[in-house]
Amino acid sequence: MKKGERRKQELLDIAYRMFISKGYENTSIDDIINEAGIAKGTYYYYFKSKEQTLEAVIEMMIEKETEAAVSILDSDMPALQKMVAIIASIRPEPEEQPIEGALMRPENIIMHQRIKQKLVEKVVPLLSKVVEEGMEQGIFSCDYIPERVRMMLILSNELFDEGSFTDRDIDVFIDITEKLLGAQKNSMDFIRHLIAAPAPSDVQTANAEDKR
Amino acid sequence: MKKGERRKQELLDIAYRMFISKGYENTSIDDIINEAGIAKGTYYYYFKSKEQTLEAVIEMMIEKETEAAVSILDSDMPALQKMVAIIASIRPEPEEQPIEGALMRPENIIMHQRIKQKLVEKVVPLLSKVVEEGMEQGIFSCDYIPERVRMMLILSNELFDEGSFTDRDIDVFIDITEKLLGAQKNSMDFIRHLIAAPAPSDVQTANAEDKR
DNA sequence: ACCATTTTCGACTATTAGTCGGTTTTTTTT
């Protein structure tokens, strides 16, 4: 009952790596089992189908990405800072960025799409909590919070996940986010640093800046 | 030089119908050629690959859907009315709605995604023109028009293409669209009629809060 | 009638997801 779990995790890790690097469609079961050094039957002892493997892999990714967000939520920073931190935490890590933007390549649309969908699903309640806190702190002012948060996330996903966005996109996105949540003009300028910046660290400074 | 064109169109029509009704993934080349009564080789004489067939089918759909929009643009209604008409014209026809919401089913994500993407690409310039006209008419007031229009379309696609949206979603979408384009409060309520049929429009309360 | 071009054919290959009955390994029971 223990060995099985380890094996399943091993297969999951391999699948994860291969899906990311070569894409879901371009990864065959044979690829996976060769890498793992096991037989076909063993693979299907652990997974009902390739499809289901994808499901599990995505589940795993989302889990990993949201657990950081949850701990941020439970901390006691001010709402805006939480927002910064959470949004930063759900941006895909560089290692997860498949080579040559493979995630955006046509053959990987499925995986990409699913990840986005699940991520939104998971993050909406978290960010909604933050917005509620922000309302108490007088930073935000709006109704229908989950719906608004969801739209914000959808927009951010669709606009910025693919590499091709402009400064104008960012400007408009900030503008609309502020209006969406009823925030002060320019109060959400920190978003700029979360998106475009090739600079690695500096998540802390984001908050420092918007108190002008 | 004539027969070929007809045949290609015929295959395209068959592929279109089958992709829509059974989904892209669930339609095999054999399905198509059986329906058409031709041999494998003939099919591949006209199409390089299944993938490329999908490309052509989508091209065809988009073309059909946008040509109506273009003629609306060229007419001389007031801007708001044009907007209504164009948005209405790009909503998928019932016949194109695959059975049982097949377009949203996982196996059809690819096709669905591509259609949305291409449609946005095509419609952004058209609606941008309308918004420009609307600005001259004093209805809208904003900068970065194409970016804003694009966001509006992305949101509408992601929110309303799948069946699962609420009245709240519509309310927030209207609110945000007005703010996005700098339109008068409630001036874009007509969107409600373009999206959902069932609900009576009494749920006006959404924006009552943030009037300041 | 002849040739070139276009169109058509269908058998064949290659890849791949998934199945199945049996074998080995591990754990539990006696």
Next chain:
DNA sequence: AAAAAAAACCGACTAATAGTCGAAAATGGT
């Protein structure tokens, strides 16, 4: 420790399917 049961594993096999290829048939101009 032996036997039984359960878990983990094996790999040959099936079925589906995208795509290839060389040859045959239709077409059209001269």
